[in-house]
Amino acid sequence: MALTRGQLIDAAVGVLSEFGLADLSMRRLARELDVQVGALYWHVKSKQELLVDVASKLLDSVPRPETPTPGLAPMAVAVLLRHLRNALITVPDSAEVVQLALSMRPESLDPLGWLLDFLKIAGLPDPEAGFARHVLVNHLLGSIAAHQEAVALAAGQESSQILAEWEDSAFDYGVRVILQGISAEHPATI
Amino acid sequence: MALTRGQLIDAAVGVLSEFGLADLSMRRLARELDVQVGALYWHVKSKQELLVDVASKLLDSVPRPETPTPGLAPMAVAVLLRHLRNALITVPDSAEVVQLALSMRPESLDPLGWLLDFLKIAGLPDPEAGFARHVLVNHLLGSIAAHQEAVALAAGQESSQILAEWEDSAFDYGVRVILQGISAEHPATI
DNA sequence: ACCTGAACACCGTTCAAGT
DNA sequence: ACCTGAACACCGTTCAAGT
Numbered sequence: 001m002a003l004t005r006g007q008l009i010d011a012a013v014g015v016l017s018e019f020g021l022a023d024l025s026m027r028r029l030a031r032e033l034d035v036q037v038g039a040l041y042w043h044v045k046s047k048q049e050l051l052v053d054v055a056s057k058l059l060d061s062v063p064r065p066e067t068p069t070p071g072l073a074p075m076a077v078a079v080l081l082r083h084l085r086n087a088l089i090t091v092p093d094s095a096e097v098v099q100l101a102l103s104m105r106p107e108s109l110d111p112l113g114w115l116l117d118f119l120k121i122a123g124l125p126d127p128e129a130g131f132a133r134h135v136l137v138n139h140l141l142g143s144i145a146a147h148q149e150a151v152a153l154a155a156g157q158e159s160s161q162i163l164a165e166w167e168d169s170a171f172d173y174g175v176r177v178i179l180q181g182i183s184a185e186h187p188a189t190i
Numbered sequence: 191m192a193l194t195r196g197q198l199i200d201a202a203v204g205v206l207s208e209f210g211l212a213d214l215s216m217r218r219l220a221r222e223l224d225v226q227v228g229a230l231y232w233h234v235k236s237k238q239e240l241l242v243d244v245a246s247k248l249l250d251s252v253p254r255p256e257t258p259t260p261g262l263a264p265m266a267v268a269v270l271l272r273h274l275r276n277a278l279i280t281v282p283d284s285a286e287v288v289q290l291a292l293s294m295r296p297e298s299l300d301p302l303g304w305l306l307d308f309l310k311i312a313g314l315p316d317p318e319a320g321f322a323r324h325v326l327v328n329h330l331l332g333s334i335a336a337h338q339e340a341v342a343l344a345a346g347q348e349s350s351q352i353l354a355e356w357e358d359s360a361f362d363y364g365v366r367v368i369l370q371g372i373s374a375e376h377p378a379t380i
Numbered sequence: 381a382c383c384t385g386a387a388c389a390c391c392g393t394t395c396a397a398g399t
Numbered sequence: 400a401c402c403t404g405a406a407c408a409c410c411g412t413t414c415a416a417g418t
Binding site: 215216217227228231236237 | 390391392393394395
């Protein structure tokens, strides 16, 4: 039967997860799906549009948390960031793809909307909640990118293990420090 | 006379600054320099290696600050981050290029070494100083990438001006919050 | 509605051969 | 030492024509 947009996205997620962004070409997807390249352009407008959908799909595996009380909101933020990291860390170049989606169609990334909600629940006022999310998302994506480059460059060596652990600690440290700084900046907040 | 590696790097910086990474191809550089593509590979091993040198060159415009006293070190960190941002913000896709250099040859980026020095002068112990720099550099590069995507997408519209200003405020907020969080995490530090 | 075939205008990298 | 010419193995996107 006919190819669907969903199958195309799934194939793209598959190639990305197994081989990375450098190997994720429209021609390769066409080969994988047993169609000609041109066929893909009936289902998506461009490769960029496809990548935005890939990013959405990657973040879809993060379950929507319960809406927290104001007191628990900072903890909910930290937990959500952990889940996002877990969802992305195993997929090569996922940070790059999410970064693209973030600039092209931010509303397609639901979990980042929840993040903003939680920061507001914690008591942050209007522009600052957005700023705070921005800092946290920069840290999340930057840490993931650095982690993946570390394991890619030192592939197979024992050093890659050490670098990955360093990155884990650095991520936790960053989340802690940023949340602490935010509550220091907003004394009304818990 | 013969092409030099320096001329090649300068040409690459020029194309990046004017047209962005998508237009920065080896073939285009060869055209610009009136040589055949193959000639470039006598001067650099690969496009990646060239991009690492481009990143170094971009950061070279940041002057080395005076070594601060412990009391002034946090301020020196903030000032250095501002200078880095100023050096990169006008060059399209500079954050991406620096990210690459950071993973391929971090020691080639002197100003990021100074950043680590200042954090240690401020009193941060050994693994934490590296973590802290990591958070700050993630924020720097993430903010620059977001800023540039904002102006690129809304090119010409009045909204691009607003988005750019939002990004400016968000950057300052982030630096403030992270530095505050760091000093809260390390009570011994000022 | 969905796809093929073929073209257009590109890429990065290598390398024998020239000067 | 430095470069040319030419090739190899790719790209993303478009579009008339087919079913």
